[in-house]
Amino acid sequence: MSxxxxxDIVLSVKDLKVTFTTEEGVLSAVDGVTFSLERGKxxxxxxxxxxxxxxxxxxxxxxxxxxxxxxxxxxxxxPKNKPxxxxxxxxxKSDMLYQVRGGLISMIFQEPMTALSPVHTIGNQICEAILxxxxxxxxxxxxxxxxxxxxxxIPQPERRLQQYPHEFSGGMxxxxxxxxxxxxxxxxxxxxxPTTALDVTIQAQILDLIKSLQRDLGTSVIFIxxxxxxxxxxxxxxxxxxxxxxxxxxxxxxxxxxxxxPYTTGLLKSLPRNETKQARLPSITGNVPSLTHLPTGCPFHxxxxxxxxxxxxxxxxxxxxxxxxxxxxxxxGARKFKEMTKT
Ligand SMILES: Nc1ncnc2c1ncn2[C@@H]1O[C@H](COP(=O)(O)OP(=O)(O)OP(=O)(O)O)[C@@H](O)[C@H]1O
Ligand SMILES: [Mg+2]
Numbered sequence: 001m002s003x004x005x006x007x008d009i010v011l012s013v014k015d016l017k018v019t020f021t022t023e024e025g026v027l028s029a030v031d032g033v034t035f036s037l038e039r040g041k042x043x044x045x046x047x048x049x050x051x052x053x054x055x056x057x058x059x060x061x062x063x064x065x066x067x068x069x070x071x072x073x074x075x076x077x078x079p080k081n082k083p084x085x086x087x088x089x090x091x092x093k094s095d096m097l098y099q100v101r102g103g104l105i106s107m108i109f110q111e112p113m114t115a116l117s118p119v120h121t122i123g124n125q126i127c128e129a130i131l132x133x134x135x136x137x138x139x140x141x142x143x144x145x146x147x148x149x150x151x152x153x154i155p156q157p158e159r160r161l162q163q164y165p166h167e168f169s170g171g172m173x174x175x176x177x178x179x180x181x182x183x184x185x186x187x188x189x190x191x192x193x194p195t196t197a198l199d200v201t202i203q204a205q206i207l208d209l210i211k212s213l214q215r216d217l218g219t220s221v222i223f224i225x226x227x228x229x230x231x232x233x234x235x236x237x238x239x240x241x242x243x244x245x246x247x248x249x250x251x252x253x254x255x256x257x258x259x260x261x262p263y264t265t266g267l268l269k270s271l272p273r274n275e276t277k278q279a280r281l282p283s284i285t286g287n288v289p290s291l292t293h294l295p296t297g298c299p300f301h302x303x304x305x306x307x308x309x310x311x312x313x314x315x316x317x318x319x320x321x322x323x324x325x326x327x328x329x330x331x332x333g334a335r336k337f338k339e340m341t342k343t
Contacts, residue, residue: 011037016073027291031244044231047241103133106186123161171202249328
């Protein structure tokens with residue numbers, strides 16, 4: 001039995017491939033991503049801008065629009081006490097897809113304002129989400145909306161329900177978005193950089209809120225961020241992404257203590273630490289290459305301080321493999337280490 005088979009998995013993504021057809025050619029924005037989310041846990045997907053985090057999230061809800069398409073792979077959700085659903089095989093506009101979106105899996109988008117309509121009251125919008133997925137009366141939906149606004153820490157929820165999004169501060173608006181995402185008690189919440197637009201104090205409050213609601217409601221969460229500091233605060237497990245592929249997967253504790261992939265090490269080094277008062281933080285050298293001009297060998301090798309000439313810059317992109325110690329990494333250096341420990 002594999003390590004994953006022993007776990008209670010709520011979502012499995014296998015060999016996901018997403019392409020965009022552009023004037024420059026077909027871009028592989030997500031290329032063979034495989035991971036699973038454990039029930040009741042928080043999995044963080046972390047990586048620099050444009051590495052494919054949002055595209056992965058959008059694929060799970062089947063929200064990839066033309067010129068993009070899911071070009072391969074399987075996404076399966078395992079609802080509690082119900083048969084599994086193969087999301088990738090659902091037809092557009094099928095009832096099941098509507099049930100999955102918002103009912104089973106809910107998402108907080110990177111831009112909070114896109115989730116709220118400026119011309120409808122907060123109450124109308126939350127009640128609409130409830131009525132879409134639950135057979136309750138308008139009065140019951142309103143009661144439920146008031147309870148949920150209270151849970152996310154909005155004072156005087158009865159009065160606030162009658163107000164419009166522009167009457168809320170940025171932090172309060174994000175609380176409303178969280179209330180809307182959780183009001184139907186989804187089994188999975190995908191939070192795509194939900195705190196990036198907020199100032200640091202509010203950011204910490206929102207992270208605490210998501211964590212406490214996740215614990216209370218038992219929701220499984222995919223939390224997308226570019227910041228390993230945020231990962232440390234909120235997640236159980238982490239998947240590190242670079243140029244459309246996962247390069248390392250482990251528990252947060254393992255990654256913070258002993259990162260294996262040089263890219264993960266680079267992300268960790270660029271975190272601000274209180275104890276070291278450096279004028280400038282080290283960042284990963286070089287730029288992320290364009291998807292249309294990928295280097296041969298490991299796509300990270302031009303930026304990698306540990307790159308081995310003749311090993312890392314030749315051949316195919318390294319695949320994710322499990323090391324003898326159980327850790328998952330996709331790195332020519334690690335592959336070499338594995339070969340060395342065999343003898
Ligand atoms: N509609 C589109 N057409 C063409 N390319 C796209 C489209 N949407 C996304 N991409 C490309 O897919 C890649 C992954 O984008 P994605 O939005 O997933 O990045 P991300 O990791 O979420 O970045 P960020 O941290 O900036 O949000 C990028 O190279 C992006 O340019
Ligand atoms: Mg994004």
